[in-house]
Amino acid sequence: MTIQEYNFAGKKAIVRVDFNVPIQEGKITDDTRIRGALPTLKLILEKGGALIIMSHMGKPKGKVKPELSLKQIVPAVSAALGVPVQFADDCQKADAQAAALKPGEVLLLENLRYYPEEEGKPVGVEKGTPEYDEAKKAMKASQKEFAKKLASYADCWVMDAFGTAHRKHASTAVIADYFDKKDVMLGLLMEKEVQAVDNVLSNIKRPFVAIMGGSKVSTKIGIIENLLGKVDKLILCGGMTYTFMKAHGGNIGNSIVELDKLDVALGVEEMAKKNGVELVLAEDSVCCTGYDFSTFSVKPGAQIKTFPSNNIEDGWDGLDVGPKSQEKFKKAIEGAKTILWNGPAGCFECEDFTAGSRAIGEAVAKATSEGAFSLIGGGDSVACVNKFGLADQVVVLCSRLSKAKFFQVLLL
Numbered sequence: 001m002t003i004q005e006y007n008f009a010g011k012k013a014i015v016r017v018d019f020n021v022p023i024q025e026g027k028i029t030d031d032t033r034i035r036g037a038l039p040t041l042k043l044i045l046e047k048g049g050a051l052i053i054m055s056h057m058g059k060p061k062g063k064v065k066p067e068l069s070l071k072q073i074v075p076a077v078s079a080a081l082g083v084p085v086q087f088a089d090d091c092q093k094a095d096a097q098a099a100a101l102k103p104g105e106v107l108l109l110e111n112l113r114y115y116p117e118e119e120g121k122p123v124g125v126e127k128g129t130p131e132y133d134e135a136k137k138a139m140k141a142s143q144k145e146f147a148k149k150l151a152s153y154a155d156c157w158v159m160d161a162f163g164t165a166h167r168k169h170a171s172t173a174v175i176a177d178y179f180d181k182k183d184v185m186l187g188l189l190m191e192k193e194v195q196a197v198d199n200v201l202s203n204i205k206r207p208f209v210a211i212m213g214g215s216k217v218s219t220k221i222g223i224i225e226n227l228l229g230k231v232d233k234l235i236l237c238g239g240m241t242y243t244f245m246k247a248h249g250g251n252i253g254n255s256i257v258e259l260d261k262l263d264v265a266l267g268v269e270e271m272a273k274k275n276g277v278e279l280v281l282a283e284d285s286v287c288c289t290g291y292d293f294s295t296f297s298v299k300p301g302a303q304i305k306t307f308p309s310n311n312i313e314d315g316w317d318g319l320d321v322g323p324k325s326q327e328k329f330k331k332a333i334e335g336a337k338t339i340l341w342n343g344p345a346g347c348f349e350c351e352d353f354t355a356g357s358r359a360i361g362e363a364v365a366k367a368t369s370e371g372a373f374s375l376i377g378g379g380d381s382v383a384c385v386n387k388f389g390l391a392d393q394v395v396v397l398c399s400r401l402s403k404a405k406f407f408q409v410l411l412l
């Protein structure tokens with residue numbers, strides 16, 4: 001069943017979206033994910049249905065954190081849909097509000113991840129212990145009850161959050177067990193993104209270049225290893241750069257590093273060599289003596305300077321790729337016929353550290369104009385291309401695929 005075929009008239013649809021939008025000082029800085037879900041949400045309303053919207057925001061890990069409340073996006077969602085949006089401040093106690101919904105009306109549920117049952121992970125118990133195993137069993141049972149409660153609010157379920165589709169959470173998978181198959185369907189955004197993935201997998205043109213940013217090698221090693229069996233070139237940037245530099249005895253100042261993953265970095269290099277993949281790393285870095293990661297700004301009196309990535313002085317943080325690396329990345333992307341990009345090259349939220357991500361974005365756009373198929377996924381990557389005015393020059397997946405699950409969905 002597709003939402004185009006489904007009869008929503010007089011029915012309530014509970015829709016899982018990805019409204020995990022970036023917010024600074026109470027204001028949405030990029031509404032791409034909201035705009036991406038609009039076609040699905042508006043179609044349901046146009047076909048006479050009532051909407052119950054559910055999403056997560058951030059990582060509250062089962063605790064109520066006001067700064068991650070979805071209540072703060074109600075005005076933006078109301079404006080985008082063109083109808084008033086009601087708000088339920090407790091996902092488990094929205095029975096009356098859901099029952100009272102009439103066709104054309106909309107209810108937004110509070111952050112799903114305020115409830116540990118959403119992710120189904122035990123809280124406050126050490127992993128690997130007998131207590132954890134017992135707590136996990138109990139939590140799985142609670143997760144089913146949570147999903148059953150969410151399902152009870154509606155007549156059908158629509159999955160339109162591609163960014164969380166790989167997770168077996170209550171709202172993304174378990175909930176399907178409490179609906180007839182005819183009442184379970186994908187939203188338009190999911191259909192679009194799955195089709196884009198299919199286009200890449202069914203017709204890979206070479207050279208095939210993948211670009212992966214991010215801070216940690218450990219969270220992406222499986223994906224990196226898989227990519228090394230498929231691509232011609234792999235550009236690794238972001239904070240993981242410094243684990244590779246440190247693995248060769250380099251000085252990285254105060255830059256982020258995983259000291260227990262140095263052997264993993266060396267293994268990646270060996271695998272790339274074995275598979276004939278050109279592994280491209282940043283040879284220089286734009287660094288700072290004082291960066292505030294909570295406000296994405298340079299602290300008063302802090303200095304900014306470019307160092308070789310393997311020879312950064314103590315007290316300096318690597319926050320973007322330098323000019324030599326920008327040219328190196330551009331050259332690696334030049335002539336590509338298939339391009340996948342997930343993750344910026346640095347702390348692009350601050351203007352002082354946007355150059356690396358901008359260089360990648362412009363190189364990808366140029367290659368696309370010359371015939372390459374370029375696919376960009378991940379909230380930060382999408383924010384990059386929007387910020388640089390390049391979104392209409394590449395194929396963008398609007399969902400946030402945290403920890404490069406974008407590549408995992410594509411290539412595993």
